[in-house]
Every structure is written in structure tokens, then in C-alpha cells.
Amino acid sequence: MKELNNLEMETISGGAFDSAFCKGVAAVDIAYGAGVLLNLWNPVGWVGAAGGLAVNAYCFAYG
Structure with missing residues (x-):
């Protein structure tokens, strides 16, 4: 199994799915x-x- 160094680990991300999900x-x-702040709607x-x-x-x- 390949070991990852710190620099390689810093570049690991969730990719396009993670970015689109967050947006x-x-x-x-x-x-x-x-x-919610305007107290107009808070169903959950x-x-x-x-x-x-x-x-x-x-x-x-x-x-």
C-alpha cells in the first residue's frame, strides 16, 4: 500500500461532487x-x- 506524505494529503479533496454539494x-x-431569521418560515x-x-x-x- 502506498504511503502518502503530508504534501500529498493536503491536496486530497472530495472533488467536483463535494464542491457542488456544498454550493x-x-x-x-x-x-x-x-x-428563519425573519420568523417567516421554520418548518423543521x-x-x-x-x-x-x-x-x-x-x-x-x-x-
Whole structure:
């Protein structure tokens, strides 16, 4: 099995799928978050909003 050095490991990413997934989640979460903040729409509650925030935090850190 090939060993990866640190420089090779820094270039590993999820590729196009990961990038597209993060962009899609961010677009939906922006609209959803605006509705939550304006108290207009919150069908899944604060737990759902926290879930969206967690996914966006992952995308920001690794995307």
C-alpha cells in the first residue's frame, strides 16, 4: 500500500461532487436562514437550522 506524505494529503479533496454539494446546500441554507431569521418560515425548527449550519461549517472548513 502506498504511503502518502503530508504534501500529498493536503491536496486530497472530495472533488467536483463535494464542491457542488456544498454550493447547493449553501444556496438552500441562505434562503432558509433568511426565513428563519425573519420568523417567516421554520418548518423543521431550530434543530434543522443548526443542521444546515453544521453542514455549511464543514463546507467552509474543507470545501
